[in-house]
Amino acid sequence: MDQIRLGDVTVTRVKEYYGSVEMGPADFFPGSPDGAWDEHRSWLAPDFLDAGECVSAIQTWLLRSEGRTILVDTGVGNHKDRPYAPVWSRLDTNFLDNLAAAGVRPEDVDIVINTHLHIDHVGWNTHLDGRTWVPTFPNATYLMTRQDFDFWNPANDHRPRLGRGNQNVFEDSVAPVHEAGLTHLWDGSYRIDRNLRLDLAPGHTPGSSVLTLDSGGDRALFVGDLVHNPLQVVEPETNSCFCEDPAGARATRHKLLGRAAEDNALVFPAHLGGHGGAVVERAGSKFAIKEWAGFSRIA
Template sequence: MDTLTLGDVTVTRVREYYGPVDLTPAAFVPDSAKELWQAHHSWLVPDFLDPETDIVRSAIQTWVLRSEGRTILVDTGVGNHKDRPHAPVWHHLDTDFLGNLARAGVRPEDVDLVINTHLHVDHVGWNTYLDGRTWTPTFPNATYLMTKADFDYWNPANENKTLLGPGSQKVFEDSVAPVHAAGLTHLWEDTYQIDRNLRLHLAPGHTPGSSVLKLASGSDRALFVGDLLHSPVQILDPDANSCFCEHPAEARATRRTLLGSAVDDNALVFPAHLGGHGAAEVVRQGTGFAIKSWAPFTPYTEHA
């Protein structure tokens, strides 16, 4: 498995899915200019864009962090056997994610913390697994860290009108509520200090309770930004939101702030869904940013 050491923390990339997401660039990142994709076509293909179909390629993956003796998962993907009729790519998915996690040296009972950067369908799925007819916490010894803002926003009891609409159907019920009912959640606000190396911060916009995980260990810095970035074109044009951002103006402002912070701190940026090398260092360029260098993770192949 691909592992990177940052100060006293190791970061391992664990794959659930990599491939097409049935959206064109114009649909996936509607604020982005067609010319931007064309200008950078040479390196967006094949890791981030299928040249034959013009469909975006995306990764569903979990970052496994080991820090101060604890095993920490950042986001838990889509999950198996989940009923997702309004998201066909994820409907009744059946992957070897737990096998991939085991190959990274992690058994479900080994996990100490689960961080859900936000509560979208593709970030909470492996919070639970289907045990007979019951959705059961996958990581029975873990504390699941969720923002209170997202917990309240996506809780169907609160009847919020969301951008995803039917796309969020059943997600809270099968992937969030069971771990909360089991007493395994911690709902945090504003910031949450995990240990000397890791701290969570609210980063609203994509969802009201979206968060980032900041790593500072020795001289190394990193930002795990969840869906602040779905595509590397959003580094080049940070005003370009994905089609899934609940609060567009706030998402743009948060993205610019965090990318600026990454430059100032020389922090490696870990989005949730990038294929290719998965993470990047960024620099300022014009009114936006550019990729300075990629992380040394091995690019995925679609059928591996």
């Protein structure tokens, strides 16, 4: 498996899906500057833009830190009914086999981090046992922000920007682990161990979070969906169409990219294909890719 070491932490990339998300840039990133995609096409293609469609990876970051096995986001999941997101409906992928190839059985997982509770970040929280959704990682603590848990809970009757795109997700991928007593709902910040800390990073969703890795002089930020595509690094005012609070998402993106540039930290978005992440640097009021992460290009 593709793995790098950052200080005392190993980071392994576990793939679920890679390819088109059946959306073009104008739909996925409706506020992107005129001409930006053509200007940067030479390095965006084919890893992040191909044949006029955006390309994304659905992947889980597997971290081993202080003797614990930690998963950052759990993708889409298999056999889930997603009537308003057909590209993710009733998948049948070999994700658990890929996790096993990295040396991890479901019962080995100690912590699951859901950076936010969108459809493509919580799917493998559960799997079907007969006709019942049960926790996939029965010995894990599932870390979720209280803000996102409350926002996506249908009982609270919120009206998200995503509309019905997240339909069924809370019921089949969040509620079963909560009812099993496996969730820890946190707020503000949460220290996992001396290497890893979670902080709120709202904007994409009310409870979006960022995981900071700081170990042995190495630093990394796992930023979830605050960056979907590297165009958002060079054009940080650009939001995806799925951001609940567009102004908040822009402000948080600027803040996190600025922090990463100052700290020479790797930035790992949830869905970046190619080499999976990058070190960024300031370029006036924007940012630039300084170098790619050490993972092999995903295919």
